[in-house]
Amino acid sequence: MVDGDTIEIHGKRVRLNGIDAPEYDQQCDDAKHFRYSCGWKAAAALDAFLAKSRPVRCEFVSWDQYGRFVGDCFRADGSNVAAWLVKNGQALDWPKCQTASKTDP
Template identity: 60%
Template sequence: MLLVVSMHWNAAIAAEAIVGRASVIDGDTIEVRGERIRLHGVDAPESWQTCEDGDGGTYRCGKAAAMALDQFLAASRPTRCEFVERDRYGRFVGICFRADGREVNRWLVESGNAVDWARYSGGRYAAAQATAQSKGVGLWQGEFQLPCEARAEHAGREPSC
């Protein structure tokens, strides 16, 4: 009986949204009310990752993505995140929205601060990525390594993205 009640309680929590003031952990992870939330279907560069700026220089694109996300979220609070799944690390994976209704995940891709991670999104953000790429914004202003490839290389393993 306890197992049935526990399973029902976990399903009820998973179906609910989390709403509150978001703190940025990195370019594709936030925290709301003590819950780490990985933004579904997008992949932002790591905080240590550098990218080319299109003018022959480099910049810390992961740090820039996190700062841009923080500014975007601060413009319309609170943030509401809808549950998609738990990832292998136990993090809540969700699609998030600002108070004004703008989808955070989509904005990250259309602003060039993240890429559509089609492996997980099913191409949900492909059009937003094409727009960012055609405008040459964010990551698309110069050359960059896909975040999933950079993480694998940094860890000394083969990419699986």
């Protein structure tokens, strides 16, 4: 597990395109002001989702400001990983994190 919006494939980190999720060690407050490990929860949900249909395939979109590969990723069954995270409340749809044009790696 890396965090809720970054996965690792063959030792390479891939930032999921178009979403933002909590960092692995991030804490959040729920509606009742109860503090919980939202970053761990998002990463664990992502890990469980990916484990149900492997391998994961990522299509290159761009490089981010940290030099990470940014990609659109899909499970073996075709499910869009980022869309699932947003739909299930583990990440935010974050157009700022989306790259409109592709750049060769």
